[in-house]
Each structure stands twice: as structure tokens, then as C-alpha cells.
Amino acid sequence: MSDLLTIQNIRKTFPGVVALDDVSFSVKRGEIHTLLGENGAGKSTLMNVLTGLYHPDKGRISIAGEQVHFTSPRDSLARGIGMVHQHFMLVPAHSVFENILLALDQVPNLFNRKTYKAKIQTLINEFSLDLNLDAPVWKLSIGAQQWIELIKLLMRDCQLLILDEPTAVLTPQEADRLFSVLRRLKDRGKSIIFISHKMREVMDISDRVTILKKGRSIDTLSRGHFDESLLASLMIGRDKIPQWQKNLQMSDEIVLDIQNLSVRNDRGLADLDSFSLQLKKGEILGIAGVAGNGQKALAEVLTGLKNASQGRIMARNEDITNSNARYSYIAGIAHIPEDRKTIGIAPDMSVDENLIMKSFKSGSFRNWIFQNKKAIRRNAEEKIEQFAIKTGPDGTPVRYLSGGNIQKVIIARELSEHPSVLVALYPTRGLDIGSAEYVHKVIADGADRGMSTILIAEDLDELLKLSDRIAVMFRGKLIGYVDPRQTTREEIGLMMSGEVSGAVA
Amino acid sequence: MLEILLDATVRAGTPILFATLGAILNERSGIINLGIEGLMLIGALAGFSGTYLSGSLLVGILFAFAATFVAGSIHALITVQLRGNQIVSGLALTMFGVGITALFGKGMVGLTIDGFTRIAIPGLSSIPVIGKALFNQDILIYFSFLLVFLIWFFLYRTRSGMGLRTIGENPAAADTCGLSVSKYRFFAVTVGSGFVGIGGAYLSLAITPMWIENMSAGRGWIAVALVIFAGWSSPRALLGAYLFGGITAMQLRFQAMGTTISAHILQMLPYFFTILVLVISTLRLQKGASQQPEALGLPYDREDRK
Numbered sequence: 124m125s126d127l128l129t130i131q132n133i134r135k136t137f138p139g140v141v142a143l144d145d146v147s148f149s150v151k152r153g154e155i156h157t158l159l160g161e162n163g164a165g166k167s168t169l170m171n172v173l174t175g176l177y178h179p180d181k182g183r184i185s186i187a188g189e190q191v192h193f194t195s196p197r198d199s200l201a202r203g204i205g206m207v208h209q210h211f212m213l214v215p216a217h218s219v220f221e222n223i224l225l226a227l228d229q230v231p232n233l234f235n236r237k238t239y240k241a242k243i244q245t246l247i248n249e250f251s252l253d254l255n256l257d258a259p260v261w262k263l264s265i266g267a268q269q270w271i272e273l274i275k276l277l278m279r280d281c282q283l284l285i286l287d288e289p290t291a292v293l294t295p296q297e298a299d300r301l302f303s304v305l306r307r308l309k310d311r312g313k314s315i316i317f318i319s320h321k322m323r324e325v326m327d328i329s330d331r332v333t334i335l336k337k338g339r340s341i342d343t344l345s346r347g348h349f350d351e352s353l354l355a356s357l358m359i360g361r362d363k364i365p366q367w368q369k370n371l372q373m374s375d376e377i378v379l380d381i382q383n384l385s386v387r388n389d390r391g392l393a394d395l396d397s398f399s400l401q402l403k404k405g406e407i408l409g410i411a412g413v414a415g416n417g418q419k420a421l422a423e424v425l426t427g428l429k430n431a432s433q434g435r436i437m438a439r440n441e442d443i444t445n446s447n448a449r450y451s452y453i454a455g456i457a458h459i460p461e462d463r464k465t466i467g468i469a470p471d472m473s474v475d476e477n478l479i480m481k482s483f484k485s486g487s488f489r490n491w492i493f494q495n496k497k498a499i500r501r502n503a504e505e506k507i508e509q510f511a512i513k514t515g516p517d518g519t520p521v522r523y524l525s526g527g528n529i530q531k532v533i534i535a536r537e538l539s540e541h542p543s544v545l546v547a548l549y550p551t552r553g554l555d556i557g558s559a560e561y562v563h564k565v566i567a568d569g570a571d572r573g574m575s576t577i578l579i580a581e582d583l584d585e586l587l588k589l590s591d592r593i594a595v596m597f598r599g600k601l602i603g604y605v606d607p608r609q610t611t612r613e614e615i616g617l618m619m620s621g622e623v624s625g626a627v628a
Numbered sequence: 629m630l631e632i633l634l635d636a637t638v639r640a641g642t643p644i645l646f647a648t649l650g651a652i653l654n655e656r657s658g659i660i661n662l663g664i665e666g667l668m669l670i671g672a673l674a675g676f677s678g679t680y681l682s683g684s685l686l687v688g689i690l691f692a693f694a695a696t697f698v699a700g701s702i703h704a705l706i707t708v709q710l711r712g713n714q715i716v717s718g719l720a721l722t723m724f725g726v727g728i729t730a731l732f733g734k735g736m737v738g739l740t741i742d743g744f745t746r747i748a749i750p751g752l753s754s755i756p757v758i759g760k761a762l763f764n765q766d767i768l769i770y771f772s773f774l775l776v777f778l779i780w781f782f783l784y785r786t787r788s789g790m791g792l793r794t795i796g797e798n799p800a801a802a803d804t805c806g807l808s809v810s811k812y813r814f815f816a817v818t819v820g821s822g823f824v825g826i827g828g829a830y831l832s833l834a835i836t837p838m839w840i841e842n843m844s845a846g847r848g849w850i851a852v853a854l855v856i857f858a859g860w861s862s863p864r865a866l867l868g869a870y871l872f873g874g875i876t877a878m879q880l881r882f883q884a885m886g887t888t889i890s891a892h893i894l895q896m897l898p899y900f901f902t903i904l905v906l907v908i909s910t911l912r913l914q915k916g917a918s919q920q921p922e923a924l925g926l927p928y929d930r931e932d933r934k
Contacts, residue, residue: 213801216919224787224790225787225801233785234787
């Protein structure tokens with residue numbers, strides 16, 4: 124097997140941040156090559172360099188032995204490199220067909236819809252995918268949207284496919300489908316760069332693994348020469364991932380009782396459909412479900428961002444549905460939002476300022492109408508140390524921090540007022556193992572202090588490890604509860620697709 | 629009576645129609661253009677002086693297109709290449725248009741030309757009621773019909789049109805497909821501005837064949853509102869433009885009939901309806917029926933770490 128792609132000594136800096144320091148690795152024809160590294164290790168930056176979105180400051184990229192300079196994605200596409208981005212590059216308002224067609228090269232300005240539809244359909248059938256070309260993208264599940272991205276690249280006959288954390292949004296069954304498709308592509312001689320945090324997948328599918336750490340490529344290992352603990356230790360420099368002891372003696376006191384709650388979205392469809400849930404004091408209640416089945420609406424209605432159209436939310440026998448009482452109660456509900464960069468922080472403001480956003484009115488951070496800069500700084504120093512936040516120089520806008528550190532800023536702020544309920548929406552999405560562990564520890568510590576957590580996550584391993592109970596959602600309804608100590612991934616997976624009702628605890 | 633009113637409706641609606649079509653093309657690429665009013669004035673003056681100097685209406689129209697194409701490319705340079713603020717740049721373009729046409733138009737005030745004449749389309753023009761209004765008109769009005777179709781066809785039936793719509797919705801998606809965001813946007817802003825200019829020229833070459841300072845009188849702003857009313861679709865722009873044309877024609881008719889209502893109140897009507905239309909379409913937008921291009925107003929920077 125010969126090398127399709129060689130990357131040598133790539134370096135890329137952003138204002139105040141060295142995203143890539145010195146990265147070298149190569150990808151052979153017909154191999155699945157995994158890129159493993161903590162967030163902030165530079166994986167996404169590296170892929171953006173490879174697809175021509177970013178220009179590297181230094182280093183060389185060669186394809187089939189020939190050095191190339193990409194100035195735009197057009198150049199890298201022309202050399203057969205295509206990428207499925209973590210945030211899909213699709214237009215939700217357009218049809219599947221339109222989204223795919225746009226990716227094709229050399230389509231004449233006046234084209235025959237039927238011919239192209241037939242061509243695309245052939246490819247869809249070849250991989251026996253279920254995609255309706257005429258449907259608008261916003262109506263499709265996230266899993267289906269990912270197929271569109273893949274079809275786009277295959278239609279262009281890309282030789283090197285890059286998938287950036289493709290399984291983050293899939294059910295276990297969907298992920299298995301994806302892997303079988305990837306293996307078939309590999310058998311046809313395509314090369315695949317696979318980016319993931321999930322060890323199980325990395326072990327399952329990789330021919331070789333390259334480990335990135337702090338913008339440098341540490342090592343490349345072939346199948347048979349790596350196992351989970353070796354990879355983890357290379358990646359984060361620690362041997363063992365600690366396991367949390369589950370908090371088994373939770374109380375029966377119900378702090379939050381959601382009864383037949385319905386929430387409609389902007390399009391008038393039901394995001395939550397007669398949904399019921401009970402949260403006990405001090406428990407971590409995991410919510411499993413494929414993204415887009417009402418988890419976001421649940422978090423938003425609990426934190427007061429959305430109103431319910433039907434049903435009740437009871438907090439300790441008090442009705443707080445859509446009432447003003449709810450807003451005072453909200454003070455006791457902390458929220459880790461899904462989209463940390465747009466909802467969780469004010470990106471252009473400093474770490475200090477972001478840390479006091481929930482409490483800037485309190486006397487401790489102001490002198491009359493003026494900010495008390497000293498107190499704000501002292502608070503920031505405290506939190507930065509307590510939560511091990513890596514920041515740039517004083518006053519660096521939060522947006523320049525890595526994902527894991529932004530998440531720490533949010534958590535530090537949300538937990539600063541000792542909430543009784545925490546609603547955490549995908550709190551570890553896109554985080555490296557080290558940061559994710561930290562988030563888990565914070566949630567588990569909170570439970571020990573009596574804080575109840577609704578943990579909405581997509582990684583089943585995470586839910587199984589952390590939760591005291593798991594509730595499964597499908598199409599805005601509660602399908603059932605399972606006990607994480609007794610259930611299996613398969614059972615939860617089936618419930619996530621709405622097939623079986625689990626034992627309702 | 630109805631025939632005359634309809635005829636006046638079409639004639640009064642045409643400059644707004646051109647301006648709205650131009651603005652739609654513009655905004656479909658994701659760039660807001662608040663310079664429409666200024667562009668109309670530039671088009672009106674360029675069209676008039678071109679015709680006056682050459683004696684040819686066609687040359688006048690080409691002049692109007694070229695002048696606003698150039699003026700539009702200033703907006704494109706600022707918003708697309710330099711990623712400046714689209715609102716500020718557009719407002720500046722309007723003020724620039726008002727000022728520069730007042731300055732260079734001084735020598736043109738009071739001059740006259742022979743404006744466009746009507747060409748009856750045999751057969752079609754004898755359809756009762758609407759025949760005269762639609763098919764006994766000048767060539768620019770026929771061109772406006774064609775343009776409504778062409779813009780729709782371009783946006784929904786050609787690959788470039790699909791690309792332009794994608795850029796207005798999600799420029800990063802288009803970029804990763806290998807489309808040049810800046811080229812498409814530059815095209816949409818400049819050519820769109822050119823169509824706005826033809827709308828301006830219609831004022832000085834057909835409606836009143838002379839140059840009057842500030843003769844667009846707020847029609848550019850009406851067009852900006854109509855883009856939203858039309859949901860960024862060219863056939864609906866036709867509807868909206870004629871609605872405003874109708875209101876304008878009606879208030880003129882009332883004045884001619886010697887009503888006791890103050891002329892100022894009547895002249896206010898089209899603008900009053902603009903506000904009304906904005907309120908209604910905004911309410912509709914909030915109900916989730918938004919057709920607004922997702923990336924409207926947002927500059928695209930590939931290396932921006934969001």
C-alpha cells in the first residue's frame with residue numbers, strides 16, 4: 124500500500140494561540156486512519172488545513188508524492204479530499220437533491236433534473252440508504268443528514284474522506300451502519316481519516332491511529348500495537364480513567380415532577396408530546412435519545428426559555444408551569460446549554476466577565492453602579508484555579524479558548540450559586556477525555572451534595588457510567604426508564620428508536 | 629375608469645418592481661442593500677443624461693445600468709471583500725446617491741427628452757379590462773415581466789442560482805462545495821444594483837421624461853420593505869409592486885377628482901401601507917414561515933473561529 128497523503132511539520136497559529144505546532148503523519152490508500160487527541164489538540168484545525176479552509180503558516184502537504192498548496196476547499200476537492208464536518212454543511216431549507224447537486228463538479232448551468240436524480244439515487248441504492256431526494260433537509264433526522272454529507276463526497280469520487288466525530292449524533296445502530304459503509308468504502312480503496320473520542324469505536328475500526336497532543340503529533344500506531352489504555356495514556360498522559368462510584372442511596376423526595384408536558388416549536392409541531400418525568404433529590408437522571416427527539420425543548424422549558432402549551436411542571440408541590448413563580452425558582456436551576464458558543468457565553472467578552480454573568484448585580488461585584496474590577500478579578504482567579512481553566516493573557520475573549528475550557532467557564536459560572544437542579548445538555552459534546560472526566564466529576568460531586576441533575580447526553584457509555592436512572596425519549600415522549608446497572612446498550616438503542624417500552628420505574 | 633386605473637397601477641408599480649427585483653437578487657446572496665434609494669436616483673440621472681446626450685433611450689438604459697453597477701460594486705467591495713457592516717455601507721450609498729445626483733443633475737434640470745412610447749401587442753392588448761394595462765405598454769414594462777421570470781428561473785432552475793441561494797443560506801456549505809462565495813456575492817450585488825438602476829431610469833425616461841432632484845421620493849425604501857413582503861420571491865415582488873402602484877394610482881385619481889382630503893394625506897398612503905406591510909410580514913415571519921436567507925447580513929470569513 125502506498126501513501127496517498129503525507130503531512131509534514133504543519134504549523135498554524137491564531138491570534139494568541141498556537142493551534143498546531145508541529146504535525147506530521149501519512150495516510151495510505153485503502154486504510155482507515157484515526158486521529159485521536161484531546162480537544163484543543165488541534166484535530167479540527169488540522170482537518171481545516173487539509174481541506175483548504177485554513178492556510179498553514181508552515182509545513183508541507185503532499186498527495187501521492189506531489190506537494191500541493193490549497194488556497195480553498197475547491198483545491199482540496201479537486202485533489203479528491205472531502206470532509207464531513209462536525210457541523211454539517213447543509214442548507215436546511217433546501218431539498219436533499221439540491222444539497223447534493225451543489226457539491227457536484229461540472230454540472231452545467233441548465234441541467235436535467237431527472238438524469239442527476241437518477242445518478243444520485245443509484246448511489247443511494249448501492250449503499251441501501253433511506254433518503255428521499257425531494258424532502259427538505261430540516262425534516263430529516265441528524266443521522267440521515269450525515270448520509271447526505273457522505274453522498275456528497277462519494278458523488279465527487281473523493282479518494283480521501285475525512286469524518287469529524289461522525290458518531291456523535293448517531294444511535295448505536297446508526298453508528299454500526301456507518302461503520303459497515305466505511306468498511307465497504309475502504310475495500311474499494313478509499314482512504315478514510317476518522318476523528319473520534321470514543322475508544323470503543325477507535326478500537327473497532329482503525330487500521331492505524333495517530334495521536335495528537337497540544338498541536339503536535341505524538342505517535343502513529345498500527346492495529347495490533349495499541350489498546351485502549353495505551354491510547355488513553357498517550358493522549359492524556361494518564362494511565363487509567365477513573366470510574367465513579369454511583370450514588371446508590373438517593374432519596375425518594377421528588378424535586379421536579381413533570382406531568383404531561385407539551386411544547387410546540389416554531390413550526391407548530393410538538394417537540395414535547397405529553398411528556399412526564401420525575402426527578403429525585405440528589406440523583407443524576409440520564410436522558411437517552413437520538414438528538415432531535417425533544418431533549419432541547421425539555422431543557423428549554425425547564426430553564427424558562429420556552430413556554431409549555433399543555434401540562435404542568437411541579438416543584439415541591441408548587442405549580443411552576445409558565446408562571447412567574449417559575450422564574451424565581453429558576454434561580455435554583457442551573458443550565459449547561461447545548462450550544463456553548465452561542466448561548467453559553469458572550470464570546471467577545473473576557474473570561475472574568477463571563478464568569479459573573481449570573482451574579483453581576485450582586486453587591487460583591489459592584490460599587491454602586493460601577494463594576495468592582497478587583498472583586499471580579501479575584502473571583503475569576505479563584506474559579507480559574509478551582510476549575511483548572513486554561514486561559515490566555517488577562518482579558519482574552521472567551522471565544523479564543525478551546526471547547527473544553529469554554530465549558531469549564533460555563534460550569535464554573537452555573538455552579539457558583541449552588542443550584543438545587545442542574546440541567547446539562549450534552550455537557551461533554553466535543554470535549555476531550557480529560558475535560559469530559561472533569562465535567563463528570565463536577566456533576567457527581569454535585570449529586571453528593573444533594574444537587575439533582577438532568578443529564579442529556581448522546582454517548583451511552585457516558586450515561587451508563589454516570590446516571591442513577593436513565594429515561595429514554597423518542598419523538599417528544601418518554602418511552603421508559605431503565606436501570607443503568609441492569610440494562611444493555613442494545614435495549615437502550617431499541618428504545619431510542621421507539622420500538623420497545625422498557626420497565627417504567 | 630377601471631382600465632385607466634389599472635394602467636396607472638402598472639406604470640406606477642414598474643419602477644418599484646425593478647428595484648425590488650434587484651434587491652431580491654442582492655439579498656439572496658446574503659448581502660443587505662439599503663442603498664436602493666440612492667441607486668434609483670443614480671439610475672434616474674444616468675438614464676436621463678445618457679438619453680439626452682445620445683438621443684437614444686437604449687443608450688440611456690445602458691447608462692443607468694452601468695452607473696448603478698459601478699455604484700453597487702462599491703457596496704460589494706465594502707461588504708463582500710472587506711466584510712464591512714452592510715447596514716452602514718448601504719445607508720452611505722443612499723446618501724451618496726442623493727448627494728451626487730443633486731450635484732451632477734443641476735445642469736439637467738428643466739431639460740426634456742422624448743420618453744418611451746407604448747407598443748400595443750396585437751391581440752393581447754384587446755383583452756377586456758387588463759389588456760390595455762398589461763399589453764399596451766412600453767418596452768421596459770415588457771422587460772420587467774421577462775425579468776420576473778428570468779430571476780425566478782435563475783434562482784430555481786439553474787445551478788448557479790442554486791449556488792447563490794446556498795450562499796445566502798449557509799456560505800460555509802457553499803464554500804466547502806468549492807463555490808466562490810465572494811464571486812457570487814459580487815455578482816449578485818452589482819447586477820442587482822443594475823436592475824435597481826433601470827427602475828430609477830424608468831422614472832426619468834417613462835413616467836416623467838425629465839430629471840427632477842430627488843425624484844425617487846422614497847420608492848427605494850418601499851422596495852426594501854417589499855423584498856420582505858415578497859418573501860424574497862420574484863413573482864410575489866410583482867404582486868407587491870403593483871399593490872403599491874395601485875395605491876399610488878388611486879391617490880392620484882382622488883386628487884384629480886378634486887376630493888377634499890388633503891393631498892398630503894393622500895400622498896402619504898403608499899408609505900403608510902409600507903409600514904403596514906412590514907408589520908404584517910414580520911408577524912408572518914415570526915410564525916416560522918420565514919423565507920429570509922439564513923445568512924442575510926452576516927459577512928463570511930472562512931478563518932473566523934466562531
